[in-house]
Amino acid sequence: MKTKTDLELFEQLDFKENPFYENIITNLVENHYSIVDNFFNAEEVAMLRRALKLKFDESQFKKAAIGNRTNEIVAKSIxxxxxxxxxxxxxxxxxxxxxxxxxxLIAYLNKTCFLGILTKEFHYALYPEGTFYQRHLDTFQNDGRRKLSLVCYLNEEDWKPENGGELVIYSEENGEEVAKAIYPMPGRVVIFESQLMEHEVKPVKTARLSITGWLKTR
Ligand SMILES: O=C(O)CCC(=O)C(=O)O
Ligand SMILES: [Fe+2]
Structure with a gap:
């Protein structure tokens, strides 16, 4: 019989199951995506939105590109x-x-899911009126290190359907494609498996604010 080391015993004592995170994990296991409302509260969203807007107004943002950070092509049609x-x-x-x-969240995932998340990258994003992001996979640049994609919405008030800009996640059920439309509600975070889930951002009719990022294996 294997005896536990002091460290293993300590880690067991230290571990507290967190229902909020467990719900995310269950969703990911069952559907490969999870929609998490109130991940950030109203005050936190307001702070992040102010920080985003300040930097945008200072012209710190640039046109998003296709490819990875060292091999970027600006393609407005995409x-x-x-x-x-x-x-x-x-x-x-x-x-x-x-x-x-x-x-x-990363610490919890690493303790419970053996995902081996070692690095992360995140960017602010602002979609001006009329823009979109065509259907894609977040690993299209052959970056197999991206495991989970996270999108955190920082919009001002409850997003109305007429504002457009829904995230559509495509999955397969019984051999048929299912498109799930998700509105970018303030405080909502959508998490999905980067290597599996194709998705798109429908054309927006009102500026749309977010933080998008990836949890990676190295
Ligand atoms: O903003 C979103 O809802 C998704 C953004 C996205 O797909 C990306 O930046 O790769
Ligand atoms: Fe994406």
Whole structure:
């Protein structure tokens, strides 16, 4: 019989099941995506939205590209958003709060799911009126390190259907394609498996604000 080391015993004592995270994991296992409402509360969303807008107004955003960070092609016909990569080392108050929540989710996933998340990358995104992101897979640049995609919505008020801009996630059920439309409600976070789930952002009719990112294996 294998005897447990002190460290293993300590980790068992330390571990507390968290129903909020467990729900995300169950969704991911069953559907390969999870829609998490109130991941960020109204105050947190307001802080992050202010930080995003300030940087956008200071012209820190640039036209999003296709490809990875070293091999970028700007293709307006595919995606029309403007982005700014977040740097955790230089995070302000709002971004610190953001990373604290994300890091706590990562720690839980690593303890319970053996996903081996070692790195992450996140960017602010702003879709101006009339823009969209055509159907794609987040690993189209052969980046097999991306395991989970996370999109965090920072819009001002409850998003109305006439604002457009829904995220559509495609999956297969009984050999048939199913399209799930998800509105970018403030505080909502959508998490999905980067390597499996094709998705798109429908044309927006009102500027649409978010933070998008990936949890990666290295
Ligand atoms: O904003 C969204 O809902 C999804 C964005 C997206 O698919 C991406 O940036 O890769
Ligand atoms: Fe995507």
């Amino acid at each position: 995606r029309g958003d403007f982005i700014l990569w977040l740097n955790e080392a230089e995070a302000g108050e709002a971004e610190n709060l953001f990373f604290n929540k994300i890091n706590s």
